[in-house]
Amino acid sequence: MPRVAKGYIEQLPSGSFRVSVYVGTDPITRRQIRLKATAKTEQQARIELGRLLKEASEGRTPESDATVAKLLDEYAAIAEWDVSTRQTNEGFIRRTIKPALGHLEVRKVRGPILDQLYARLKRCGDLSCTGRPFTEHRNVPALVVNPRDRRPAWRQVTEMLTEAIQSGSLAPGDELLSITELSALQGIGTGVIRHALDALAADGLILFRRGQTAIVAGTPAGMISGVRKRPGPGHDCRRAGCKPHVCRPMKASTIRGIHSILSGAFAAAQRWEWTERNPTRSAKPPTPTRRPIPATSPDDVAKVITEARSRGAALGLYLWLVVVTGVRRGELCGLQICDVDLDRGLVHVAFNYVVRGGQRIRKDTKTHQDRWLAIDPDTCALIATYLDEIRAELAVVGVELRDDAYLFSNDPAHSRPWNPDWATHKVAEAAAAAEVKLDIKGGRHYTASQLLAGGFDLRNTAARLGHSGGGATTLRHYADPVPEVDRGAAAYLAKLTARSATQTG
Numbered sequence: 001m002p003r004v005a006k007g008y009i010e011q012l013p014s015g016s017f018r019v020s021v022y023v024g025t026d027p028i029t030r031r032q033i034r035l036k037a038t039a040k041t042e043q044q045a046r047i048e049l050g051r052l053l054k055e056a057s058e059g060r061t062p063e064s065d066a067t068v069a070k071l072l073d074e075y076a077a078i079a080e081w082d083v084s085t086r087q088t089n090e091g092f093i094r095r096t097i098k099p100a101l102g103h104l105e106v107r108k109v110r111g112p113i114l115d116q117l118y119a120r121l122k123r124c125g126d127l128s129c130t131g132r133p134f135t136e137h138r139n140v141p142a143l144v145v146n147p148r149d150r151r152p153a154w155r156q157v158t159e160m161l162t163e164a165i166q167s168g169s170l171a172p173g174d175e176l177l178s179i180t181e182l183s184a185l186q187g188i189g190t191g192v193i194r195h196a197l198d199a200l201a202a203d204g205l206i207l208f209r210r211g212q213t214a215i216v217a218g219t220p221a222g223m224i225s226g227v228r229k230r231p232g233p234g235h236d237c238r239r240a241g242c243k244p245h246v247c248r249p250m251k252a253s254t255i256r257g258i259h260s261i262l263s264g265a266f267a268a269a270q271r272w273e274w275t276e277r278n279p280t281r282s283a284k285p286p287t288p289t290r291r292p293i294p295a296t297s298p299d300d301v302a303k304v305i306t307e308a309r310s311r312g313a314a315l316g317l318y319l320w321l322v323v324v325t326g327v328r329r330g331e332l333c334g335l336q337i338c339d340v341d342l343d344r345g346l347v348h349v350a351f352n353y354v355v356r357g358g359q360r361i362r363k364d365t366k367t368h369q370d371r372w373l374a375i376d377p378d379t380c381a382l383i384a385t386y387l388d389e390i391r392a393e394l395a396v397v398g399v400e401l402r403d404d405a406y407l408f409s410n411d412p413a414h415s416r417p418w419n420p421d422w423a424t425h426k427v428a429e430a431a432a433a434a435e436v437k438l439d440i441k442g443g444r445h446y447t448a449s450q451l452l453a454g455g456f457d458l459r460n461t462a463a464r465l466g467h468s469g470g471g472a473t474t475l476r477h478y479a480d481p482v483p484e485v486d487r488g489a490a491a492y493l494a495k496l497t498a499r500s501a502t503q504t505g
């Protein structure tokens with residue numbers, strides 16, 4: 001049935017005119033769907049009315065001029081992403097896709113626009129970069145410690161940075177640089193800076209990206225591509241560590257990630273009849289070049305574990321468990337006392353602890369990758385000693401370690417788990433001190449490659465790392481919920497890593 005569009009013009013109290021054309025009724029809300037426009041004069045209003053009536057007869061609906069930003073909002077709300085994928089994808093949407101494409105109409109996006117974006121990102125991931133030189137300003141205030149102030153230096157630094165964050169001069173996502181860089185630029189000892197940053201991190205005001213660079217926590221406000229932040233008055237480029245911009249090409253795999261978000265979003269737009277074509281079909285993201293990353297050697301891993309142990313029993317045990325269990329960093333942070341069965345030599349990985357935009361999420365892996373892992377007698381002994389020490393400390397103040405307490409925690413009763421970013425940061429510090437290139441992901445990589453090199457089959461290795469829901473989980477109903485081969489894997493990894501670690505540790 002052909003649609004008959006009805007329209008009218010009405011004058012607003014301000015004197016201008018509103019033009020409205022009815023195009024249908026929303027089947028769910030029963031609300032009228034209208035195309036709208038405003039005009040200054042009655043004559044312009046008549047022209048607008050004619051235009052809208054013509055568009056209505058051609059089947060235009062209000063949604064059809066929705067922007068890419070609106071599409072992404074609606075798509076992200078319904079996309080079936082797990083917690084960590086959602087975190088990554090929403091970051092791409094906020095930092096890259098919306099600033100670059102958010103203002104465009106969905107209908108008007110074509111393949112070449114996407115290809116241009118991909119080419120630009122391949123040259124430099126900074127959307128405000130035009131290829132011409134510019135200075136990257138950082139809004140870190142001058143940190144001047146007053147020796148006559150009775151408060152300790154770290155407290156003064158903490159307060160200066162807190163003030164800058166709360167006043168908004170340091171915005172969410174702003175970089176504070178690493179402890180050593182900040183210390184050198186501001187002429188303040190690393191110990192003071194470390195203490196101050198740890199206090200800010202504990203308050204949730206900052207977090208450590210890749211375990212090194214401190215950045216202001218929170219969701220950065222969406223910016224429009226090409227807009228660069230200007231430094232405030234009294235800004236000192238030298239002390240703040242402002243640097244000339246150096247182009248950082250975005251990795252091909254990252255650009256592919258952005259492409260796949262766009263593919264999903266435009267496929268949804270097509271299903272919703274917002275647009276007739278999917279521009280991602282004709283766009284081509286760059287092909288990633290895969291370079292195999294060599295796994296860290298047992299000796300090097302042992303060096304980092306020894307260093308971690310010297311920094312604290314908890315950190316030492318955490319890293320040890322990373323390599324002998326191959327468990328993800330958040331899964332290890334989510335481990336509770338009741339998940340560890342020292343009598344049977346088992347660890348139950350039930351949760352992935354994720355901190356997303358300052359919010360703590362205990363993601364239930366039960367439906368996903370809930371699994372049991374074997375731990376060898378040596379590891380059991382390490383955990384037992386560790387727990388005994390915590391229990392002894394708590395006994396002094398008459399507190400018992402609860403069953404739902406977390407294995408790794410910075411609070412006395414172990415009621416709040418470590419923030420995974422914090423764990424990454426601490427492991428990075430230990431690795432840097434041991435002069436070994438290793439992070440938590442590298443630890444898992446070590447687990448996998450050493451097991452495979454040791455003759456363990458892929459299926460069991462994958463199960464241990466939580467890559468498959470098959471084998472390992474079905475066995476949990478038996479007396480020993482882990483297969484014999486996983487017992488072997490646990491013992492093998494412990495022996496291999498311990499050979500060097502126990503010599504010094």
Ligand SMILES: [Zn+2]
Nearest residue numbers: 137138237242
């Ligand atoms: Zn500057």
Ligand SMILES: [Zn+2]
Nearest residue numbers: 124129246247
């Ligand atoms: Zn650049």
